[in-house]
Amino acid sequence: MPPSASASEPLPVPPLARRDWVTLAALMAGALALRLLAFTGATTGDAPIYSELAAHPIPSVSFDLAYCCSAGARLGVLLPTRLAYHLLGPGEHAAALYPLLCSLGTVGLAWWLGRAILGAQGGLLAGGLVAACPWQLPYASVLGPDIPMGFWLAASAA
Numbered sequence: 001m002p003p004s005a006s007a008s009e010p011l012p013v014p015p016l017a018r019r020d021w022v023t024l025a026a027l028m029a030g031a032l033a034l035r036l037l038a039f040t041g042a043t044t045g046d047a048p049i050y051s052e053l054a055a056h057p058i059p060s061v062s063f064d065l066a067y068c069c070s071a072g073a074r075l076g077v078l079l080p081t082r083l084a085y086h087l088l089g090p091g092e093h094a095a096a097l098y099p100l101l102c103s104l105g106t107v108g109l110a111w112w113l114g115r116a117i118l119g120a121q122g123g124l125l126a127g128g129l130v131a132a133c134p135w136q137l138p139y140a141s142v143l144g145p146d147i148p149m150g151f152w153l154a155a156s157a158a
Helices: 017-038 047-054 075-088 091-120 120-131 147-156
Strands: none
Touching: 017 147, 047 075, 047 091, 075 091, 075 120, 075 147, 091 120, 091 147
């Protein structure tokens, strides 16, 4: 941190040039392509439970502990998925929309944070690492709280 900056001051981010926008667009296009190639859908873990809960009106969501400990309480996953179901109809692609958007948002935030801290090359490195992260790729299409939580944590750092 520069001597004149304190921990409470925002990072001084240089203005975005055309080259930065092109870099970000290429990074996001590559990240999207990798995520679409690794598409798995709502086939693993708790994804089918979240999908089923999101397909029902929220007041009828059951908090039955014998069925699922806390999935019905995860409104941060259920509400955006419910909106996607309303707009696109229930299905695997609608269920994957919110985690996919959060995963791509994390790539963009990593690029922005890397650029703010280390410059253009740092932004490309940070965004590229998140874009090709082997944990992000298959789970970007799986409905659950993990990918959205990573996005919101990165957004809080930005």
